[in-house]
Amino acid sequence: MKITLKVWRQKNAADKGGFQTYQLDNVSPDMSFLEMFDVLNEELLSKGEDPIHFDHDCREGICGMCSMYINGKPHGPKQTTTCQLHMRSFHDGQTITVEPWRAKAFPVVKDLVVDRTSFDRIIQAGGYVSVNTGGVPDANEIPIPKKVADEAFDSATCIGCGACVAACKNASAMLFVSAKISQLAMLPQGKVERKTRAEQMIAQMDEEGFGACTNTGACSAECPKEIKLENIARMNREFYTAKAKSENV
Amino acid sequence: MAATGLFLIIFLLVHLTGNLQLLKDDGGEAFNVYAQFMTSNPLIKTTSYLLYATFLVHIIWAVILSVYNRKARPVGYAHNKASSTWSSRNMGILGTIVLIFLIIHLKNFWYEMHWGGIPTVAYEGESYKDLYAVVDKAFAEWWIVALYVVSMIGLMFHLYHGFQSAFQTLGLNHPKYNALIKGVGTAFAVIVPALFAAIPILMFLERS
Numbered sequence: 001m002k003i004t005l006k007v008w009r010q011k012n013a014a015d016k017g018g019f020q021t022y023q024l025d026n027v028s029p030d031m032s033f034l035e036m037f038d039v040l041n042e043e044l045l046s047k048g049e050d051p052i053h054f055d056h057d058c059r060e061g062i063c064g065m066c067s068m069y070i071n072g073k074p075h076g077p078k079q080t081t082t083c084q085l086h087m088r089s090f091h092d093g094q095t096i097t098v099e100p101w102r103a104k105a106f107p108v109v110k111d112l113v114v115d116r117t118s119f120d121r122i123i124q125a126g127g128y129v130s131v132n133t134g135g136v137p138d139a140n141e142i143p144i145p146k147k148v149a150d151e152a153f154d155s156a157t158c159i160g161c162g163a164c165v166a167a168c169k170n171a172s173a174m175l176f177v178s179a180k181i182s183q184l185a186m187l188p189q190g191k192v193e194r195k196t197r198a199e200q201m202i203a204q205m206d207e208e209g210f211g212a213c214t215n216t217g218a219c220s221a222e223c224p225k226e227i228k229l230e231n232i233a234r235m236n237r238e239f240y241t242a243k244a245k246s247e248n249v
Numbered sequence: 250m251a252a253t254g255l256f257l258i259i260f261l262l263v264h265l266t267g268n269l270q271l272l273k274d275d276g277g278e279a280f281n282v283y284a285q286f287m288t289s290n291p292l293i294k295t296t297s298y299l300l301y302a303t304f305l306v307h308i309i310w311a312v313i314l315s316v317y318n319r320k321a322r323p324v325g326y327a328h329n330k331a332s333s334t335w336s337s338r339n340m341g342i343l344g345t346i347v348l349i350f351l352i353i354h355l356k357n358f359w360y361e362m363h364w365g366g367i368p369t370v371a372y373e374g375e376s377y378k379d380l381y382a383v384v385d386k387a388f389a390e391w392w393i394v395a396l397y398v399v400s401m402i403g404l405m406f407h408l409y410h411g412f413q414s415a416f417q418t419l420g421l422n423h424p425k426y427n428a429l430i431k432g433v434g435t436a437f438a439v440i441v442p443a444l445f446a447a448i449p450i451l452m453f454l455e456r457s
């Protein structure tokens with residue numbers, strides 16, 4: 001396959017940056033999108049040029065590092081991560097535009113790499129259970145309806161990739177935060193701190209400069225883990241209850 | 250946004266029932282009696298102040314929200330097509346269309362009814378302001394009719410997103426009720442503005 005790549009290049013956070021075009025003549029349709037970048041980078045290195053910086057880690061769709069805005073969508077045309085996207089999803093001769101996530105709370109570090117530590121700080125603000133809840137309990141020692149367990153698990157599959165923020169017209173992090181709040185609020189160990197958690201995580205989310213949700217649904221439509229909008233409604237409920245009844249005055 | 254939006258939705262229903270009196274074939278009597286009642290009844294008067302406040306809060310909050318959200322993405326994408334509905338992405342523009350309409354609409358009728366010089370008519374010995382005549386005259390102009398139709402299309406799209414969105418914001422999202430909320434919301438968004446738009450169209454056609 002022949003591919004024309006238009007890639008965002010930016011030396012550092014202070015640099016203005018701009019697009020640069022690369023011509024690739026020998027792309028295999030079986031390559032992953034990141035492998036295509038590897039090949040291009042080898043070529044750039046051999047020519048003594050600065051390779052294109054991008055984030056990646058697991059390359060199996062579970063770490064959430066591979067942030068790239070490809071042809072107008074986070075992680076490209078398929079609802080998956082960039083590492084799980086293959087060149088067969090494009091056609092021969094296609095021009096592909098690749099940009100970093102765009103959000104005030106995700107500043108560009110270099111090229112396609114953005115700083116997503118704002119997500120970590122939100123988790124640090126309350127996305128945990130404070131006490132050690134012991135080892136794995138015997139099955140059914142604490143009865144939890146299957147439906148609830150499944151839903152908590154679905155919410156827990158969020159990999160913190162930030163595609164929801166990238167896709168949202170308001171750069172809102174509500175899908176991510178709501179998944180994290182939900183996963184804990186639905187299970188007995190997490191319920192104890194639910195009010196403080198909702199208050200603190202949402203306060204941190206605002207502090208980081210993420211936008212406010214206007215329910216467009218782009219986040220869920222682009223989320224590689226198909227995190228549902230129900231989580232955001234649940235987070236809103238958690239927030240109202242916390243504001244009305246929490247011990248923190 | 251959600252609380253004020255839902256209150257405005259209830260207002261639309263009340264306003265529509267009143268306005269449909271315009272289509273009665275009685276020379277405007279039912280409408281004029283209704284209009285007089287709406288401007289003199291103390292309970293309705295109190296509610297109307299609440300309504301003005303609701304509009305103001307909704308609009309001011311909309312501006313704050315739009316500015317806040319714009320700040321969250323200082324640098325935009327060169328190429329963007331993430332999936333969401335067109336109306337959900339353009340609530341601000343759609344709301345502005347409704348606002349421009351509202352200003353013209355209030356000047357034409359609301360201002361006239363309260364402070365303008367309107368001729369009076371008498372029904373059963375009682376004197377009423379003939380607002381019907383004012384409305385009838387306005388809707389003889391094709392461009393006013395066109396303005397109403399275009400604005401109501403704007404309202405239609407605003408409500409298509411807004412109705413459902415309000416429930417989500419309030420935390421009401423449950424598989425049991427989602428289909429109902431979406432169904433009622435879509436029906437409301439289409440039918441109510443369509444009926445509002447039908448009034449000037451029908452009155453215009455009746456004249457010509």
Ligand code: HEM
Nearest residue numbers: 214250251254257258311340341344345348411414415418
């Ligand atoms: C007068 C000018 C108006 C302006 C400038 C305006 C603007 C807005 C904006 C910017 C939003 C939030 C954006 C979003 O949720 O995506 C919104 C939401 C909404 N608007 Fe309006 N609007 C206006 C009039 C109306 C009217 C007349 C109604 C109803 C009859 C209405 C009902 C709603 C509802 C239900 C929402 C959704 C609330 C939520 O998402 O939480 N608006 N409006």
Ligand code: SF4
Nearest residue numbers: 158159161162164223
């Ligand atoms: S909610 Fe989905 S899109 Fe957002 S961070 Fe989690 S996995 Fe990524």
Ligand code: FES
Nearest residue numbers: 059063064066083
């Ligand atoms: S590299 Fe880990 S999810 Fe893509």
